[in-house]
Amino acid sequence: MADKLNLEIITPERRVFSEAVEEVVVPGLDGELGILPQHTPLISQLKTGLLTYRQGSDRQSIHVSGGFVEVLPDRVSVLSDVAERPEEIDVERARRARERAEKRLSGQGLAGDGDDIDFRRAELKLQRAMIRIQLAGRE
Numbered sequence: 371m372a373d374k375l376n377l378e379i380i381t382p383e384r385r386v387f388s389e390a391v392e393e394v395v396v397p398g399l400d401g402e403l404g405i406l407p408q409h410t411p412l413i414s415q416l417k418t419g420l421l422t423y424r425q426g427s428d429r430q431s432i433h434v435s436g437g438f439v440e441v442l443p444d445r446v447s448v449l450s451d452v453a454e455r456p457e458e459i460d461v462e463r464a465r466r467a468r469e470r471a472e473k474r475l476s477g478q479g480l481a482g483d484g485d486d487i488d489f490r491r492a493e494l495k496l497q498r499a500m501i502r503i504q505l506a507g508r509e
């Protein structure tokens with residue numbers, strides 16, 4: 371199957387996806403990384419964003435956040451902290467998470483006066499919440 375890629379997406383909790391696809395685009399730390407079959411082997415870190423894959427003319431996206439992608443000529447393996455299909459996303463929960471994160475980032479409710487770790491955590495939660503809301507397509 372030289373014209374296909376076996377895409378596998380795994381989180382610490384579960385296998386989210388394992389199917390043959392024709393093309394994958396992942397949110398690499400240094401930007402989007404497009405992968406076609408027979409790609410040069412590589413490993414890259416992932417940031418929070420959308421992984422998009424194509425099967426024929428059908429394109430679908432999955433929210434991934436953190437972790438790594440390993441690319442081989444016939445296989446793409448994603449090991450991510452978080453991976454969610456659009457239909458799994460609870461938009462109200464994401465909206466609440468976005469509000470909490472925005473409050474923290476604006477300085478209200480940060481434990482220990484603007485602590486740097488809390489700030490980065492809130493920023494990451496905000497990014498995840500915004501991608502969830504975007505992917506679920508309700509806003």
Ligand code: ATP
Pocket residue numbers: 452453454458459460461463464467495498499502
């Ligand atoms: P919250 O504050 O709502 O828990 P969070 O950003 O802290 O959000 P994460 O740490 O990103 O949550 O994720 C923890 C787990 O909960 C993961 O398994 C993730 O897939 C799931 N999860 C988080 N938010 C949502 C959501 N809005 N819809 C569906 N699953 C979610």
